[in-house]
Amino acid sequence: MPTLVSHPDEVKVLSKRFGLGAADIDKYIELDGYKATQKAIAEGPEWIINTMKASGLRGRGGAGFPTGMKWSFVPKVSEKPKYILVNGDESEPGTCKDHLVFREDPHAVIEGTIIAGLAIGSKMGFIYLRGEYRYLLNIVEKAVADAYAKGFLGKNIFGNEGVDFDIITQTGAGAYEVGEESALMESLEGKRGIPRIKPPFPAVVGLYGGPTVINNAETIANAPHILLMGGEAFAKLGTERNGGTRLFGISGHVERPGVYELPMGYSLRKAIYDVAGGIKDGKQLKAVVPGGASCPILKADEIDIGLDFDQMAKAGTMLGSGGIVVLDETVSIVEFALRTIRFYQHESCGWCIPCREGTDWIKKTLTRFHAGGGTKKDIDNIQYIADNMMGRTFCPLGDAAAMPTLGFVKKFRSEFEDYLAGARPANPLIQIQPVGEPEHAGAH
C-alpha cells in the first residue's frame, strides 16, 4: 500500500485528515466533516463563490484556472440541468496525489462536490475515477452510500426542504486523454474519449448539453476547507494569485519520495533537498520535471524557483499537476525523452493530425537514435515537428507532448549530439527494441 510521508515544512490543510481513518463517515464527522456543507447551505451561492474567489484557489489538475471564477461563469438560469463533474482520471505521469485524496479523505471530495453544486445551482454531481483506481472507486462508493444513509445526499439534504443533491460515481477504462475536460464528458456519456471543439465551453454547454463545472479531485476537496477557514486565510498560505497549499508528489531519484502538502510558492530546491531528502544514494541532480510529464524540464541550476503557477510560467515551464520528477546525473535525456514521447504517442486519441502524426514521428526518430541510427538533422527535425504541433490541436495533448520534447532538445542538445556520436549511459534505463519489433513497441 502507498505509504504516507511527512515533513515539518508541510502545511496540512487538505491532508490534515490523511492517516486518521477519515474514509469512515463517523470519523470524518468527528474531524469537522460536513460542517462546511451545512454552512454553505445556510450562507448561499453568492457567499460560496465569493469565498472561493477570495481563496485564490487555482485548478490542481494542471491548468491552474481560478476555481471561484470558473464557478461564477455558469449561467444562473438554465433550461437544461447543471452538473458537477469531478475529474479523478489522474493519469499525468509523475502524479499520484488524487490517489491519496480518494483513499484517505473521500468525504472531502463528496463535500466539495455538494458545495460546488450549491454554488452553481446543480442537483447532480459525478465523480469519475480512472479505471485502474478500482480499489479507490470502492472506497468512494462506500463513502457516497454512507453519505446517503445519513441524509447528506439525496432529497432535502441535512434536513433542508428542497435542497437536493445526488452523486454518481463512474469508472473509466484506461485512457490518458480522458483527463482532458471535454474528452472526460464524452467518456462519461459513453463514447470514445475524443475532445470537443471549444467554444462552447463546459460552463455553458457541458455534460448532456447542460452547464457543467469540471474540477480536479484535489481542487474540489479543497472547497470544504476553504469555506471553514475563510478564503483570505487560505489565500494567505500561498503567494500572490496562487492561494493556499498544494499536494506535491515528489518521485524519481530522491531519498524520500512521497506526496507532501506544501504552501504554494515553496522553493523547488528545498522540496527536493529538504522535504524529499535530497538525491538518492548521494548522487548529483541532473534535471527536474516540475509538474508531470508534460512540463518542460528544468536543469539542475534552474531550481531556485518557487512552486507556483506564475513563477513556473516565467521559467518557461509549468506547475502542472504538481508531480515533481527528479532525475540524477546518470539519466540519459535521450532515453528519458524517448520514454516520454512513447507515452504521448500511445495516448494520442488520433483525432487531430498534428498530435497523432507528430508524436509518432518523434517517437520513431528517437527510437532510431536508441537503436544506434539517426543524424544531427534528425535533432532539428524533432524540434521542427514539435514546433508545428504547438497550438494546433483541439485539446492540450498535442502541446503536452511537444512542450517537454522541445525542452529536452533545446536544453540538452549536446547530449543528443553525443548520443548520436555513440555516447551511451553506463546504466541504461530503457530497454526498448528497434522499430518494427512488437515486443516493446508500445505498452498496448
Added chain:
Amino acid sequence: MATIPNSIFTPTTAARFDKLATIYPVKRSALVPMLLYAQDEIGYVSDPVVAEIAQRLDLLELDVRNVLSYYSMLRTVPAGKYNVQVCTNISCMLRGGFELLDHCKHTLGIGHKETTPDGLFSLEEVECIGACCWAPAVQVNYDFHDDLTPEKMDAVLDSYRAREPK
C-alpha cells in the same frame, strides 16, 4: 425495469447492470463501466458481452465496439487469471521499471500481452498507473504492489500462486 432474458452474466451482475442502465440522465453513460465490469466477470469483452450490452443500452453492436476499441484496459481476448501490469513510465523507469518488466518476462517466460501456458499469469507493460511516489509499481488485476525489486516481485507472484488450489 425489465431484465434481459438469458443474460450471460451472473444474477448479481445482471441485477447491477439493470440498475446501472437507469441511474444516468442518459442510458448510454453506463457503457464504459458496464464493459469493464463485464470483463471482470467474463475475463474479456467477448462477442456475447458486446451483444448483450448493446441490447441493454439500446445501442448498435458497432457503437459498443467503437467505444471498446478506445480504452486500453478493455480487451477482446482472454488474459491470464492474474494480469501482471508493469509500469515503465518515467517515475517507475527511474526506479527500475524496465528491470522489473524484464524480470517478469524471464520468470514467467512470456512477453508483453502474452499468457503463461497454464493460464495463470499474463504480462503487460502499461503506462502510468498513478503510483509514482511508490515506484516502481505493478498492478496485478486491480491490486497495487509498490516499491518493488525483482526479489519482492517474486514474492508477489508467489502470493498469487499460493491462492490456487494445490
